[in-house]
């Protein structure tokens with residue numbers, strides 16, 4: 596297929612991309628160099644901003660609370676193992692990760708304009724109600740900057756990572772997660788991959804693209820894993836949603852398939868082909 600006119604690749608900066616599919620009125624293209632999938636044309640900035648400021652943005656889906664908290668605990672433990680004492684989280688939402696970090700005895704602050712961040716503030720967390728680029732310069736710098744599921748939302752992820760560097764001590768850690776366009780779920784589902792949800796998500800990074808993005812912002816990855824967050828319950832719901840329906844036999848079949856799929860999903864994650872990446876990277880010294 597012929598190249599489609601598009602903005603430059605938000606991951607590697609390459610100028611040529613090919614048509615992938617259209618979803619919710621947004622044409623998606625794939626970078627011909629790094630294979631990152633992204634919306635060809637950015638929505639207007641006020642539409643992007645409005646997404647974050649919607650009352651229910653970041654609110655945790657029912658039944659997800661426990662899974663999100665255990666994920667946050669595991670991530671906080673990684674940063675403690677790296678010797679981090681203070682952490683800045685960009686896009687903290689209701690504050691699962693802030694709680695996890697604080698409970699391990701580290702200092703933590705959040706940045707988020709979403710209304711759901713009020714819940715974290717009510718539990719005594721320091722939350723900066725601004726965009727990252729407007730964060731007032733302070734003397735303090737952090738051992739780690741975390742951004743879980745953030746870079747896929749922003750029009751210019753490279754500028755955001757460079758901005759994050761300014762809040763790190765030399766040799767500090769960047770911790771991030773983001774959906775993967777290299778994994779089996781993205782490849783198999785195409786436009787039906789649940790992480791394809793413009794204008795909320797503007798780019799889904801390939802492994803190669805994310806590697807290029809980190810290098811451009813001068814971060815060296817030290818730990819890189821793939822995960823899907825798909826336990827038996829999530830798989831069962833997925834099978835029902837993707838065609839089996841809620842009839843009695845449909846539900847029974849979905850339950851059976853979920854049990855059967857659990858091990859293959861674990862193997863897929865271990866092979867680096869899951870639905871998302873989790874990366875820890877060190878800021879190169881200036």
Ligand SMILES: [Zn+2]
Nearest residue numbers: 604607626629
């Ligand atoms: Zn690219």
